[in-house]
Amino acid sequence: MASPGWHEPSNPAPSPYAPLLGDDDQRTGVKAKCRRPTKFILLLVAGLLAVGLLVALVDRDGYAKKLSSSMPNDEATSTSSGLESTPRPAVARGVAEGVSAKSNGPFLFAGEGTPFSWTNQMLAWQRTAFHFQPRKNWMNGNKFSPLLYKGWYHLFYQYNPDGAVWGNIVWGHAVSTDLIHWRHLPIAMVADQWYDQNGVWTGSATILPDGQLVMLYTGSTNATVQVQNLAYPADPSDPLLIEWVKYPGNPVLVPPPGIHFKDFRDPTTAWYTSEGKWRITIGSKVNKTGISLVYDTVDFKSYELLDGVLHGVPGTGMWECVDFYPVSRTDENGLDTSDDGSGVKHVVKASLDDDRNDYYALGTYDGVRGKWIPDDPTLDVGIGLRYDYGNFYASKTFYDQEKRRRVLWGWITETDSEAADIAKGWASLQAIPRTVLYDKKTGTNLLQWPVEEVEKLRLNGKSFDGVEVKPGSVIPLDVGSAAQLDVVAEFEIDKEAKEMVNGTDAEYVCSTSGGAAERGALGPFGLLVLADNDQSEQTPVYFYIAKGTDGNFKTSFCSDLSRSSKATDVRKGVYGSTVPVLEGEKLSMRVLVDHSIVESFGQGGRTCITSRVYPTNSVHENARLFLFNNATDAKVKASIRAWQMNSANIYPSNDSMNKFNFVVLKSCSAIFIVAILYGFFF
Amino acid sequence: MKSFAFSCIVLAILPSLSTSYALPPLKKSNHHIFMVREKVNDLIENTCRNTPDYQLCFSTLLSDPRSFDADTYGLGLIIVDALKDKATSAVNAINRLKGSNPEFIRPLIKCSISYNAILKADIPEAIEGLRKGVPKFAEYGMADTAVEVQGCENSFKQSNSPLTDLNKQVYDLSIVAKSIIRMLL
Numbered sequence: 001m002a003s004p005g006w007h008e009p010s011n012p013a014p015s016p017y018a019p020l021l022g023d024d025d026q027r028t029g030v031k032a033k034c035r036r037p038t039k040f041i042l043l044l045v046a047g048l049l050a051v052g053l054l055v056a057l058v059d060r061d062g063y064a065k066k067l068s069s070s071m072p073n074d075e076a077t078s079t080s081s082g083l084e085s086t087p088r089p090a091v092a093r094g095v096a097e098g099v100s101a102k103s104n105g106p107f108l109f110a111g112e113g114t115p116f117s118w119t120n121q122m123l124a125w126q127r128t129a130f131h132f133q134p135r136k137n138w139m140n141g142n143k144f145s146p147l148l149y150k151g152w153y154h155l156f157y158q159y160n161p162d163g164a165v166w167g168n169i170v171w172g173h174a175v176s177t178d179l180i181h182w183r184h185l186p187i188a189m190v191a192d193q194w195y196d197q198n199g200v201w202t203g204s205a206t207i208l209p210d211g212q213l214v215m216l217y218t219g220s221t222n223a224t225v226q227v228q229n230l231a232y233p234a235d236p237s238d239p240l241l242i243e244w245v246k247y248p249g250n251p252v253l254v255p256p257p258g259i260h261f262k263d264f265r266d267p268t269t270a271w272y273t274s275e276g277k278w279r280i281t282i283g284s285k286v287n288k289t290g291i292s293l294v295y296d297t298v299d300f301k302s303y304e305l306l307d308g309v310l311h312g313v314p315g316t317g318m319w320e321c322v323d324f325y326p327v328s329r330t331d332e333n334g335l336d337t338s339d340d341g342s343g344v345k346h347v348v349k350a351s352l353d354d355d356r357n358d359y360y361a362l363g364t365y366d367g368v369r370g371k372w373i374p375d376d377p378t379l380d381v382g383i384g385l386r387y388d389y390g391n392f393y394a395s396k397t398f399y400d401q402e403k404r405r406r407v408l409w410g411w412i413t414e415t416d417s418e419a420a421d422i423a424k425g426w427a428s429l430q431a432i433p434r435t436v437l438y439d440k441k442t443g444t445n446l447l448q449w450p451v452e453e454v455e456k457l458r459l460n461g462k463s464f465d466g467v468e469v470k471p472g473s474v475i476p477l478d479v480g481s482a483a484q485l486d487v488v489a490e491f492e493i494d495k496e497a498k499e500m501v502n503g504t505d506a507e508y509v510c511s512t513s514g515g516a517a518e519r520g521a522l523g524p525f526g527l528l529v530l531a532d533n534d535q536s537e538q539t540p541v542y543f544y545i546a547k548g549t550d551g552n553f554k555t556s557f558c559s560d561l562s563r564s565s566k567a568t569d570v571r572k573g574v575y576g577s578t579v580p581v582l583e584g585e586k587l588s589m590r591v592l593v594d595h596s597i598v599e600s601f602g603q604g605g606r607t608c609i610t611s612r613v614y615p616t617n618s619v620h621e622n623a624r625l626f627l628f629n630n631a632t633d634a635k636v637k638a639s640i641r642a643w644q645m646n647s648a649n650i651y652p653s654n655d656s657m658n659k660f661n662f663v664v665l666k667s668c669s670a671i672f673i674v675a676i677l678y679g680f681f682f
Numbered sequence: 683m684k685s686f687a688f689s690c691i692v693l694a695i696l697p698s699l700s701t702s703y704a705l706p707p708l709k710k711s712n713h714h715i716f717m718v719r720e721k722v723n724d725l726i727e728n729t730c731r732n733t734p735d736y737q738l739c740f741s742t743l744l745s746d747p748r749s750f751d752a753d754t755y756g757l758g759l760i761i762v763d764a765l766k767d768k769a770t771s772a773v774n775a776i777n778r779l780k781g782s783n784p785e786f787i788r789p790l791i792k793c794s795i796s797y798n799a800i801l802k803a804d805i806p807e808a809i810e811g812l813r814k815g816v817p818k819f820a821e822y823g824m825a826d827t828a829v830e831v832q833g834c835e836n837s838f839k840q841s842n843s844p845l846t847d848l849n850k851q852v853y854d855l856s857i858v859a860k861s862i863i864r865m866l867l
Contacts, residue, residue, distance in 0.1 A: 115792055115833040165803045166819040167810045198814040224815040262815040262866075318867060353818060353867045417833065418826040419799035569833055 116567035116616065123424045125619040126596040129484050129647035130457055131412075132182050133429035134172055138164050139411075140428055146398045146409050147205040149213060150239035153179050153400075155409075155430070156188055156203060164427045165418065169199055175240055178453040179407070179433045180648050189217075189244050195229055195251045197222040202266040202321060203231070204396070206278070206300075212236060214300050215244070216280065218265040219251065225261040227251035228282065230300055249301060256293065256305055259284050266321045269398065270297070272338035274367050281310045283319035283350060290316035290350055290382055292324075294370045306370045310348070311363075316382030317354035321394045324348055324372070325406060326365075327438035327446065334406030334436065336399050340367060345438055347446065348372050350381050351394050358387045358395050358410065360446065362438070376444070385445060388431075389510070390559060390575040390600075390610040391415060397436060408434045408448060412597065415571035415612045431610055432592060432599060439606060442580045448605040450592060458486055458643035467638045469525065469629040474535065477640060482529065482625040484645040485593040489527055489627075489638060490586045491543065497634035498522060503547040508556050510576030515560035516540035516630060522547065523556075525629035525636045529593050530564065532618040539564040539613050540628065541600045543579075543587050555581045557589070557602030557609065564613045571612075579607035593623075594645065723750075729757050733861040738854055755812050758820065758862040762808045765827065765855040769800050772848040779844055786844070793834035793845060800827050800852070808859065817866035824863060827856035 133139065138160040147154050152175045159172030171189035174182045189200050196219030203217030215231045229250040234243035255264040263284045270278040273296060280303075281292040291312035295303040310324065326335045326344040335344065346365035351358050359382045363374040374380045387395060388410065395410030410431045414421055421427040434448040462479055469475055479485065501521040508520070516524050526542030528535065540563075544556045558576030565572070579602040581587065592599040598611045618624070629636050726749055730739035742764045743749040749760055776793050779786055804823040811820030835849045843849070 114839075115837050117792075163803070165807050166816075166822065167807055199816070220814055220816075224813070226815070356818070417799065417829050418803045418823075419795050419830055419833070422799055422803060568836075569829060 115569055118420055118423065118567070118616075120423070122616055122619060123420060125483070126424065126614060127426065128429060128594045128597055129649075130180065130454070130645055131429050131432060131594055131597055131648075132174065133426060134159060135184065136164070136425045137161060138166055138427045139172060139430075140166060140394065140413070146396065146407065146433070147207070147213070148398065148400050148402060149205075149207070149241060151402075152177060152239050152241075154205075154241060155182070157411075157430070158201070159187070161187065164421045164425055169201070171200055171203075173241075178456070179451050180453045180457065182648070185240060185242060188241070189231065189246075191219075193219070193229075193246060193250065194222045195219045195227055196246075198224050201226075204267050204269045204280075205398075206270040207401075213241070216252075216267040216270075216300065218267065221251070226255060226264040228253035228264075228267050247301070252301055253282075253295065253303055255284075258286065259293070263318055264293075268322055268324055269337050270300070271324070279370065281322055281324055283322040285318045286312075288317055289314045290319035290352065292319055292322045292348070292350070296370075308369075308371065310370060311372045311374075311381065313380050313382045316350070316352055316359075318352070319350035319382075320353050321351040321358075321396060322349065323360075323396055324365075325397055325399070327362075327406070327436065329438055329440065332437065333404040334399055336401070340365065345375075346372055347436075348374075348381050349387070349395070349397075352382055356393050358393055359383070360385055360387055362444070362446070379444075386577070387446075387448065388608045388610050389577045390608075391612050392431060392608075392610045395431075405451075406436045407451060408436045410610075412610055412612065416567075416614050417569045420569070420614075429597070431597075434605070434608075439580075439604075441582055442606065445580065445606050448608050449601060450590070450599070454486070454592070457646040457648060459646050460644045462642050464627075464638070464640040464642075467627060467640070468635060469627050469638055470635050471629055471631050471633060472519075473629055474528065475627040476533075477625045477627060477642065479625050479642045480644060481621050481623060482593060482644075483595055483620065483623040484647070485529070485591070485625065485642060486645050487527060487529075487591045487593070487625065487640060487642045488588070489591075489640045490588045491525060492586055492637045493522060493525075493545065493631075494634045494636065497631075498545070498547070498553070501547050501633055503549040503551055505549050506546070508544055508546040508554070510544075510556050510558035510574050513544070513558070513574060515558070515562050515574045516542055516628070517560075519630050519632050520544060520546065521631060521633040522553075523631050523634075524558070525631055526589065526627075527591060528626040528628050529591060529598055530613055530615050530618045530623050531626055532615075532622045533624060535563075535626070537563060537565055537615045537618040538626075539598055539611065539615075541589060541591050541598065541609070542628075542630075543589070543602070553581070555579050555587065555603075557600070557607045559598065559600055559609045559611050561611055561613060564611075564615060566616045567614055570614045575609045575611060577607050579603045592645075725752075725754070726757065729754060729862060729865065732865060733858045735854055735858050739858045739862075742855070742858070754862065754865055755815070758812050758817075758859060758866065759809060761855055761859040761862060762805060762812065762820075762824070765852055765859060766801070766805050768848060768852045768855060769797055769805065772845060772852060773797050773801065775845060775848060785839070785842070789834075789837035789839075789843070792837040796830040796834040799830050804830065808863070812863070812866075817863045821860055821863045821867075824856045824860040828853055828860070831856070 140158045155174045157172045158169050160166060160168050161170060162168050170187050173185040173188035175185060176182045191197055191200050198220035201218040203215045205213055205215050207213055213233055216228055217231060219227050219229045221227055230247035230252050231244050233241045234245045255261045265283060267280050267282050270280045273279050277296045277298050279294060279296050281294050284291050284293055289312050291309040294306040294310045297303045325337050326339045326346050328335055328343055329345055330343045345362050347360050347362060349358060349360040361374045361379055361381045361384055363372050365372045379385055391412050392410040395408055397406050397408045400407050412431050413428045432450045432454055435451055437447045439445050439447045464477055523544035524542035526540060528538045528540050531538035540560045542558055544558060546554045556576055557579040558574055560574045561572040581603060588603060590601045596612055596614055598613055600609045627638050726743050730736045733739045743757060743760055746760045749757060776790055779790060804827045807823035808820040811817060831849050831852045835843055
């Protein structure tokens with residue numbers, strides 16, 4: 001880990017970036033094949049939308065009454081952009097509390113040159129439109145447990161109600177029926193007992209066969225000892241789970257002998273053993289070996305520690321937010337945490353405190369001994385595969401029993417300065433939830449894909465078929481403003497060139513490569529997102545194919561942030577990893593762009609990269625989408641489908657404004673419907 | 683039942699595990715104090731050897747009597763406290779410099795913002811993270827301090843910063859603090 005060196009100030013360079021491509025770029029625009037509806041259909045759809053809107057409003061009104069009276073009414077903003085992609089209101093500026101935070105993570109930015117002067121407008125643009133985040137202040141998903149209860153998805157997250165920095169942590173709470181549109185609920189849990197006085201941290205929920213819900217969470221005691229506590233809903237019939245009760249006999253678990261009292265946290269969801277008991281695992285470490293302890297229980301109040309550990313890996317340090325779940329080797333659906341059998345593989349995932357990345361491995365679970373063995377010891381937990389090669393931590397999965405899928409949800413932190421976060425008034429957010437499946441084709445990895453519900457936000461679909469991208473060219477894709485996008489792209493590289501190219505023994509590693517500007521025979525090629533017209537800022541997401549001396553191909557999937565922003569006080573780097581590509585497969589990627597978030601899924605979700613991007617110029621209407629091919633020897637043929645994305649409006653503006661909008665919108669909808677009916681009959 | 687009994691035993695010893703870094707001074711024989719101090723000096727010595735700036739770490743810790751009774755969390759807090767003193771001095775210097783030189787107007791605004799983030803966000807985050815046993819966020823705070831102070835320094839043109847000495851001291855302390863905090867992960 002490189003520490004930043006102290007830099008004496010220097011005169012700023014006239015242009016901080018080398019251009020991605022040389023002067024020989026070929027830039028040709030491509031017109032999309034738009035599916036434009038006729039006026040009649042447009043009118044009909046508008047009418048139907050208006051009716052739907054009204055129904056939705058009435059329905060949500062009913063739901064809103066369930067919320068605490070202190071909750072702002074954000075119905076109006078939720079729906080006002082239902083017909084069009086409207087600019088979002090500016091975020092409140094200036095945090096009175098003056099507390100902010102973020103994280104450069106363990107990898108320090110070392111800034112050179114004159115600091116960038118952020119404007120409020122630029123900072124306001126960074127707030128996301130369809131990702132979950134609190135209205136303001138700091139959140140970290142580090143300690144949360146998603147779950148589905150009586151038709152509602154619940155998110156409990158670590159929240160600082162007092163500022164945009166980590167601290168004063170309580171459990172924030174939000175609910176949704178589709179994992180995309182969220183409602184903020186009152187704080188679910190605070191530190192008010194001796195056994196959680198220094199923190200109410202990670203919890204995991206288990207739904208018992210009779211429908212009861214129990215929550216185990218880590219508390220930091222008045223002596224900062226990490227213990228596990230039990231909590232449950234005060235009113236199990238309340239689908240919103242507003243009130244929580246802490247078990248009077250807490251704590252139910254304390255650190256066992258040999259475990260440091262600050263290394264005992266993050267209990268998992270429980271699963272059934274063949275003996276009919278519940279089993280959980282809890283992350284820890286012994287010296288520098290990350291481990292996960294295993295406990296059996298029948299009532300969640302008293303526990304038996306199993307001999308040994310579920311698994312441990314030397315050199316990986318503290319395991320946080322351990323996750324353990326089965327994936328089917330045969331079926332397309334997710335599995336309940338207790339499912340087991342011959343058609344099943346088990347995943348162990350740990351969040352490494354040492355490097356703040358989420359690692360997983362596939363393996364076999366021995367339920368009798370309470371042990372798990374990796375399929376490939378060289379790809380063990382913490383030394384092998386990552387869920388995501390960008391900015392993604394403390395994720396957890398839950399089983400969605402209604403849609404029979406396993407959903408993974410991770411936390412994305414900021415990579416700008418805390419001074420910027422103070423100005424923004426918020427920091428950190430949740431990634432788009434992903435379904436997780438075993439990759440039956442490769443047998444070596446998981447497939448992660450944005451939950452299908454996110455597709456409901458798609459607007460203005462455009463497609464570009466068979467676009468030929470010559471070596472060293474950049475092609476604008478006319479999709480309009482590209483600050484909120486869902487893009488699916490397929491690439492076919494020239495077969496002849498692939499064969500002609502000489503293999504080398506040079507290894508390509510995204511993070512140590514020269515990024516998208518480093519030209520090879522067969523790459524990089526892909527998309528430029530959040531790029532302005534002259535690409536003074538750009539975030540390439542791309543494939544790079546390396547041919548070995550043995551004639552085999554190895555494909556990398558990367559995201560290059562080095563030209564993503566003119567600002568000097570944000571973290572930039574090249575993220576990514578190799579991605580398995582099987583014989584006969586086209587290269588494919590999906591990219592979700594939501595202002596300062598870029599989530600990229602390579603080859604159906606075999607390799608994923610989440611980036612925080614803070615452009616200064618490629619914002620609002622200046623944000624564009626381009627195709628590029630920076631290979632020297634091969635042309636590629638690309639087919640793209642792109643949609644602008646509607647806002648999910650998770651955050652409201654202020655209460656009174658919302659109420660006003662709500663009334664106005666309802667009235668307008670009613671008038672609109674009357675007008676249509678009038679036109680129809682007369 | 684076994685685990686219940688075990689829980690009771692562990693709970694009984696919990697208070698003895700308390701990590702308060704500001705323990706009351708020892709009132710035992712001089713010999714005992716000497717022994718304890720020697721042992722603790724080992725902790726200071728070993729901790730500082732594992733930071734990038736042994737001299738700064740060692741001298742800062744030795745100048746604070748709390749160091750002799752502190753564990754590694756406590757040593758981290760003492761460095762953060764020293765950093766806080768320097769950052770406060772920097773804010774005073776910024777206020778004194780206002781109006782002194784037209785060229786300093788913009789840089790000093792930037793430095794006010796930087797030191798506001800350091801004093802109101804980074805340092806409280808580091809202190810709370812260390813006190814509550816969450817070194818991860820303490821590290822975030824110190825990592826950002828290095829970013830902020832570099833931003834302040836770089837806002838002056840042509841190396842004419844009147845704050846170089848203080849900025850450098852804050853920066854160096856943030857690096858030491860960060861490396862001690864990483865020992866706690």
